Amino acid sequence: MAEVGLRFVGHSTVRIELADRVVLTDPVLTRRVSALTRVAGTCTAADRARVDLVLLSHLHGDHLHLPSLRLLGPGVRVVVPRGAGGWLRRKGIRRVEELAPGEELVEGGLRVTGVPAEHSGHRWGPRSTRGPQAVAMGHLVTGAGVTVYAAGDTDLFPGMADLPDIDVALLPVWGWGPTLGPGHLTPARAARAVELLAPRVTVPVHWGTLALAGLTRAPGRAGARMRRLLVDPPHEFAAAVARLGLDTRVAVTPPGCDVELPELAPDSPA
Template identity: 65%
Template sequence: MNGLVMRFLGHSTVRLELAGRVVLTDPALTRSIGGLVRVAAPLPRHTWQGVDLVLISHLHGDHLHLPSLRRLGPDVLIVVPRGAGEWLRRRGFSAVHEIGVGETVDESGLRITAVPAKHSGHRWGPRFTHGPQAPAIGYLIEAAGVRVYNSGDTDLFEEMAGFGPLDVALLPVWGWGPNLGPGHLDPERAAEAVRLLRPRVTVPVHWGTLAVPGIARTGRMRRLLTEPPRRFATAAEGDTEVLVTEPGEQVALRDNTEVGE
């Protein structure tokens, strides 16, 4: 696909290699994230080394995870929603670039544009008013005639219809618990998002990686760790090519010269 290589590292973390640059979305790289444990296989170092650019969609702890960011080294460029930069700099990260909806970052052949998302932007969740807050965003990533949409956490919104044409969409299809709170997509609503976005290829993310200790082995939770992307593939059949990829594995993109044309 015009030189695009992607690996789904789990949860909302995807490694993209495009135009000679390596991008990582919402890094969640460790064995635990806050009170959650990683139930997918641990990540080998090579899957997250050599990153040039990190895209943070919002401030929630499973998307802006400080220990994971520290693994990437002090010089990696971190793009965050406008309003979050100073909070991150105070924690020792110097190469931080803030971006708001409609703004772009050009990085050595990559063009990164912030787009809206429908999700709480508060660090501690939608019910809190104290602490850091910045609007949740998604990203359009463009280079070499390829356009990739990374939604971050979001619910449906009509403006999605204006993001195309898209070669690849990274869409969440679940979360980390037995239920979804507001501002998320389940498999069927993610399929509705596909019909707005019209991507050639969709990779379901935000599934199969993190769980609450003690309930990960229950029957219902075991199903929720595996079923959502397959439910999504069924619901979206005929509207996009769905590439269900296990956490840690490379996405099986086809070499298609028509992509991006």
């Protein structure tokens, strides 16, 4: 799959190089995100260099992170779920466009299609009624004969099996805390998503990057559990995919590293 380059920057942030364009998903590029601390390696200038397009899946602060967006500079095209563009412009992000599930946009040789997600779209979470709100979504990024599915935050949703052929799926397999709320995929449910999507390659994301400050050093069972959850989810996911006998390659990649993609000819089996 020489036409596409991927780097798992961390959490839900993936750098996609495809069709002479650089796309960044849900950029989180700083050491801190509110009460969360980055426990993976520091982001580099190369992670944010020459970015043409930013795709934001929803408004939560660990996905739409204003300090990280400001690091990218004013000329970067930022795509936000429909209904949140005005709010983002008032925060000083200049070049903002909106997209909804079922809509498309073009960036050079890339076509980006919005797809549904099963997740809260409110800035402050599912129980708040104040502040900006827009429907959470994922994205299909297609160019040079390759389609990458960036799921954002989601649980299984109706129609997941109906998405078009996917070469690489970026699937969340955990989060940043010791538990998961609604609208997330566990490793086992992410394996079920692979069964529905049938991608050629799957990259587990949304793990191993952020944690509540101090929790990783906490004594006793709480600290031990958090330390385990920073490491185990992608491997549990890969094992679940193997148990299901699914025809996909799982590319477990540590945060801050390039994804090793197989050399696959078009339409060849994974």
